[in-house]
Amino acid sequence: MPRSHSTHHHPPHADDAEPFTLEGLTESLRSKGLRMTGNRRAILQVLLQAEEPLGLEQIQSEAVRYARGGETPDFATVFRMMALLEELKLARKVNLGRASSFFELADSRHHRDHLVCTDCGTVTPLEESCPVETLERQIARKHGYTQVTHSLEFFGRCGDCSTGSPS
Ligand SMILES: [Zn+2]
């Protein structure tokens, strides 16, 4: 099967052998000596399906869909899991200009920048190719960094929130 043409960037030195799949993430956790519990699996499935950065409450409520045997993660479990994934560089926080934290998997091949409505909080992943991809590579080269990533959010008021109110 021919590989689909992709414009997603690969960091020059990233080890992409272990993709961001349920199997790959499970393997990453196991290699750190962490047990794959039903709750952890459910949280990973939520993150893998996510189209936009998710808050802890959202992750918790969506994890119910993947839970098996009546076991669903409580808030503290989600909190600890996300802290763990962040520490392992498997997930990252996305700044949406709000007090609470939002997370996405740190998968550079599915990198998306975001447009955020400051009124209703709607997050739109941008379909456009990343505007700072070239800059990111230049910065990495100039400073001798590898595995450089970024998070880029544009803020404004969405069409619904702008309608009927003076801006
Ligand atoms: Zn809005």
Ligand SMILES: [Zn+2]
């Ligand atoms: Zn970007």
